[in-house]
Amino acid sequence: MGCLVEARDLWKVYRGGVEAVRGFTGSFGPGRTAIMGPNGSGKSTLLAMLAGVLKPSRGRVLVCGRDPWGPGWAEARSLVGYAPQDPPLPRAVTALEALTVLGGLMGLPLGDARREAVHVMEELGLEGLAGVKVSRLSGGQRRRLGLAAALMGSPEVVLLDEPSSGLDPAARARLWRALGRLASGATIVFTTHDPVEAEEEAGMVVVMHRGRPLARGSPRELIERYAPRPRVRVWGSGVPRGLKPRRLLGDGAAEYEVEVERGVADVVSAYASEGVGVYRVEVARPGLREVFLELAGEELEE
Amino acid sequence: MRSRARRSGGWRALLRGAAAGVLYFVYGVRRSPELLVWYVVFPLLLLLGARYLVFTPGGGLTAGVYPDGGGVAAALESAGFNVAVYGSLEALLRDLSNGRIAVGVDASTSPPRILYSLDEYSGAALLALAAVNGVDPGSLLGLASLAGGIVERVPPGPLADAGRALAFYAVSLVGVTALYSGLYGGFTSLVEMRINGMIRVVAGSPGGPLTLLGYLLGFNTAAVTLTAIVLLVAALLLGADYSGFNPAGALVASVLLFAGLIAVFAASMPLGLLVRRAELAAALAGIGGFALIFATGLAIPRDFLPEPLRSLAGYSPLTVAVEKGGETLLGYTGALEALLGAWPLWASLPLAGALGVIAYKRLVSYAVEAE
Ligand SMILES: Nc1ncnc2c1ncn2[C@@H]1O[C@H](COP(=O)(O)OP(=O)(O)OP(=O)(O)O)[C@@H](O)[C@H]1O
Numbered sequence: 192m193g194c195l196v197e198a199r200d201l202w203k204v205y206r207g208g209v210e211a212v213r214g215f216t217g218s219f220g221p222g223r224t225a226i227m228g229p230n231g232s233g234k235s236t237l238l239a240m241l242a243g244v245l246k247p248s249r250g251r252v253l254v255c256g257r258d259p260w261g262p263g264w265a266e267a268r269s270l271v272g273y274a275p276q277d278p279p280l281p282r283a284v285t286a287l288e289a290l291t292v293l294g295g296l297m298g299l300p301l302g303d304a305r306r307e308a309v310h311v312m313e314e315l316g317l318e319g320l321a322g323v324k325v326s327r328l329s330g331g332q333r334r335r336l337g338l339a340a341a342l343m344g345s346p347e348v349v350l351l352d353e354p355s356s357g358l359d360p361a362a363r364a365r366l367w368r369a370l371g372r373l374a375s376g377a378t379i380v381f382t383t384h385d386p387v388e389a390e391e392e393a394g395m396v397v398v399m400h401r402g403r404p405l406a407r408g409s410p411r412e413l414i415e416r417y418a419p420r421p422r423v424r425v426w427g428s429g430v431p432r433g434l435k436p437r438r439l440l441g442d443g444a445a446e447y448e449v450e451v452e453r454g455v456a457d458v459v460s461a462y463a464s465e466g467v468g469v470y471r472v473e474v475a476r477p478g479l480r481e482v483f484l485e486l487a488g489e490e491l492e493e
Numbered sequence: 494m495r496s497r498a499r500r501s502g503g504w505r506a507l508l509r510g511a512a513a514g515v516l517y518f519v520y521g522v523r524r525s526p527e528l529l530v531w532y533v534v535f536p537l538l539l540l541l542g543a544r545y546l547v548f549t550p551g552g553g554l555t556a557g558v559y560p561d562g563g564g565v566a567a568a569l570e571s572a573g574f575n576v577a578v579y580g581s582l583e584a585l586l587r588d589l590s591n592g593r594i595a596v597g598v599d600a601s602t603s604p605p606r607i608l609y610s611l612d613e614y615s616g617a618a619l620l621a622l623a624a625v626n627g628v629d630p631g632s633l634l635g636l637a638s639l640a641g642g643i644v645e646r647v648p649p650g651p652l653a654d655a656g657r658a659l660a661f662y663a664v665s666l667v668g669v670t671a672l673y674s675g676l677y678g679g680f681t682s683l684v685e686m687r688i689n690g691m692i693r694v695v696a697g698s699p700g701g702p703l704t705l706l707g708y709l710l711g712f713n714t715a716a717v718t719l720t721a722i723v724l725l726v727a728a729l730l731l732g733a734d735y736s737g738f739n740p741a742g743a744l745v746a747s748v749l750l751f752a753g754l755i756a757v758f759a760a761s762m763p764l765g766l767l768v769r770r771a772e773l774a775a776a777l778a779g780i781g782g783f784a785l786i787f788a789t790g791l792a793i794p795r796d797f798l799p800e801p802l803r804s805l806a807g808y809s810p811l812t813v814a815v816e817k818g819g820e821t822l823l824g825y826t827g828a829l830e831a832l833l834g835a836w837p838l839w840a841s842l843p844l845a846g847a848l849g850v851i852a853y854k855r856l857v858s859y860a861v862e863a864e
């Protein structure tokens with residue numbers, strides 16, 4: 192169950208010379224790995240290369256030891272379920288029929304494909320859409336159908352490109368529950384822009400920056416490494432002279448980064464000693480959001 | 494370690510794709526009116542149009558004259574004939590045997606030969622004989638003086654009889670659908686699939702690019718098969734004469750039409766490399782298809798085309814498939830004879846195929862490499 196997906200010095204140079212992935216080396220094991228990174232950092236490109244649908248310009252991919260671009264390609268690809276950001280679907284038929292056809296294209300015998308389609312749709316809570324024509328589905332519904340297609344046939348490796356973007360909170364919850372049942376033990380790699388989701392759902396996180404992995408580790412490790420200090424936000428009538436806020440927020444709050452041990456008390460007592468009024472204090476546990484901003488902040492401000 | 498799907502070799506990948514393509518068509522035709530319009534309504538309309546506009550005996554008698562023998566045409570006209578003047582005897586004979594003209598007058602001999610083909614025009618032939626010789630057909634004496642005149646019967650061809658013509662025309666319309674299907678279901682679909690990412694995803698499936706190829710071919714074959722069944726049944730209901738129909742002929746006709754479809758499918762594939770936009774690809778297929786169904790004698794029988802188009806169309810793979818297929822289907826030629834007679838199809842197939850394979854491979858690798 193599950194296996195290693197490896198990338199070795201993987202490059203992708205697109206037509207027009209864009210270097211989307213620049214020497215990515217790393218491996219993904221069983222469990223869930225989230226790939227984060229700013230827009231255009233190469234996440235989708237990397238995933239497509241791992242899935243065997245986009246040919247690397249250089250370097251190697253190994254899926255359970257088999258190269259989807261080498262002699263064992265058919266076997267490597269039969270292990271992978273992949274949902275692109277904007278999944279292509281046959282449009283002239285109903286959702287259930289589209290999944291059945293896709294299952295057939297992915298190599299499932301047609302009878303099994305239909306059964307699998309029904310099963311996967313149920314797991315994802317899509318049974319109500321089974322009879323609806325694909326061309327009439329909403330954007331989010333179409334994305335969920337694309338995810339269903341990737342999960343058909345219980346693949347060992349599941350690669351999902353922004354699976355939860357465009358999904359309502361209930362649909363997201365349903366997706367993660369379904370993944371737990373349909374792909375338990377599989378190697379799941381997904382991209383996301385939602386740090387909370389990555390923190391809650393992923394055992395490992397890789398932060399990409401300009402086509403390379405910038406940091407990797409469990410959410411806990413990354414937080415400890417890159418954003419160990421809690422943040423204190425104080426809404427007050429001003430900012431005490433003796434304090435240096437990390438930044439001033441839009442609604443007038445000042446944010447401070449403080450030592451884990453005794454920082455909160457220091458900040459509040461500075462307000463008190465200078466007679467600056469305090470309306471509200473919030474202590475934020477640092478999360479992947481802070482890690483992300485720390486790592487990619489400069490990029491975002493460009 | 495459990496594989497998600499059975500592994501597939503070349504043929505199995507192709508067939509698996511074909512099965513998915515057939516399934517997509519079977520599902521789609523029930524869900525999408527546009528598919529029904531393309532593959533059922535449109536061919537049926539053409540058939541109905543042909544039945545009621547073309548293959549019904551026209552009003553008035555038409556006589557063909559070769560060459561423009563001065564007074565002959567005028568004499569026929571004053572006897573009440575519509576006159577068509579021919580530049581060659583061959584063309585005149587062809588139209589005569591196809592029933593497009595009731596009577597032919599070969600004025601290159603002396604005395605002129607009066608020709609007819611269908612029995613119902615024997616009276617008209619006598620009328621023409623009288624007119625050409627300046628005799629009043631109303632007087633018995635005058636008719637007797639024509640005893641030495643030449644009236645000959647030319648054996649009627651397959652298109653002479655309306656019921657027969659309709660039977661042939663139905664096969665032609667299968668050819669029309671095969672042409673459109675090959676264009677739209679081939680390079681046009683691929684251009685669209687390249688844009689929406691379908692090529693990548695299917696070419697990246699365990700079956701690889703062959704699965705995608707099978708998918709397209711399966712869809713097209715299912716579509717044209719449905720059209721063929723609908724057209725043959727409709728033609729029967731409209732009074733087409735299918736006497737001589739035989740299973741071996743039907744099989745050979747299917748093989749020929751399938752080969753014709755592949756030829757169009759493959760030969761147009763390079764267009765998919767030149768065109769990047771779906772709308773442009775669809776427009777090209779639409780305009781190209783429209784021009785071809787007329788220029789190659791599919792939507793109107795080849796015998797009705799002017800030279801040199803008529804002769805050229807005789808080398809068009811799909812036209813050959815339709816003609817030889819129709820002939821053997823209706824028992825005019827044996828199965829083997831029809832297969833051999835379709836040599837232009839067999840000659841063009843490897844060329845079209847090679848071109849198609851090269852273009853298809855390039856198309857897929859453009860999509861998969863994106864560089
Ligand atoms: N088909 C393509 N042709 C040319 N350039 C491309 C193509 N696809 C992506 N790129 C470029 O490659 C870079 C990486 O794109 P990619 O889609 O992998 O980023 P991403 O990390 O998934 O971004 P996002 O978070 O916005 O989804 C970008 O600069 C993008 O413009």
Ligand SMILES: [Mg+2]
Pocket residue numbers: 234235236276352
């Ligand atoms: Mg992306």
